[in-house]
Amino acid sequence: MDSAWIDRSSLSLDLSVGPLSFPDQAPILKREQLHTNPMHVRGRDSMKDETQDLEAKLNRISEENKKLNELLSAMYANYSTLRSQFFDFMTTSPKEKGPISPSRKRKSESLETISFGDKTPERTDVFSNRVESTSSEDSCKRLREDPKPKISKIYVKTDPSDSSLVVKDGYQWRKYGQKVTRDNPSPRAYFRCSFAPSCPVKKKVQKSAEDRSFLVATYEGEHNHGHPSQNELAHGSCHKGSLPCSVSINSPGPTITLDLTQQGLRPNFGRASREIESPEFQRLLVEQMASSLTKDPNFTAALATAISGRILQHPQV
DNA sequence: CGCGTTTGACCGGCGC
């Protein structure tokens, strides 16, 4: 986790919690208080105590500030990990395979599994996109026949009560069947890509047997046409059927949702993989995230409450 | 009326 790039001096977290002093400013505050606060006319001992108190408090506040910065860094690191894995998936999925022969034989599974917003017990990292690919040695026994279409699997978080087996991925799908399978009580829906008549791609969607709040979409084959929502992406809209627009982070603490639809957070996909590496982009991204946080009244209110609570714990100030 | 979805029937691979 490389957080050294964060230019902390450029991050101004206006938290609306009144004047916050940093440790190096503490002596100034002390001098001001010596002249303005009649309580400081008391003996040197009490002054010393108060000075120590103030210093301790300032240290605590700067510690909290530091922790918040670290939290932000961690959030960004997770975010960039997710993003790069997503780009990997986007650039590698429907490519480099031979012609697809419509074989009715049982498919040999050459799996590539990716999960969005994953939180099942086996996948504890809330930001990890699991990519499962069975090795070629593993599947070569079953690959004795014609080359199989590429198969990829995607986990999509959904409402467990939502019975619609719809995974919005930007393509147009036509449902041609539904079946209840043995290993899973929830039905499996079969879709064919209907964006291009000759497109051989098929999709199976079924609720995960282990966690019904996840839809498992299995894609077979590769699209022989462009992504229908490319234009939308280029124009910055993130509407119908496009790629996941927000990522929910579910942790033992509060739920955090990073809204990636915000302008400035979503660069043009064509140049994205290069731009995301540039320090300018990363700096911009952190500033965006920081400004999103500080503009969120709930966040600033909660932070202000926490800090003022700490201060009020020491009423002698 | 056209298009998409639903759903029961059918097909074919696989294991016993």
Add this chain to the structure above:
DNA sequence: GCGCCGGTCAAACGCG
């Protein structure tokens, strides 16, 4: 050969 099971077909149906 038979039965099971996943996958597909296609008629019926619903909706705009």
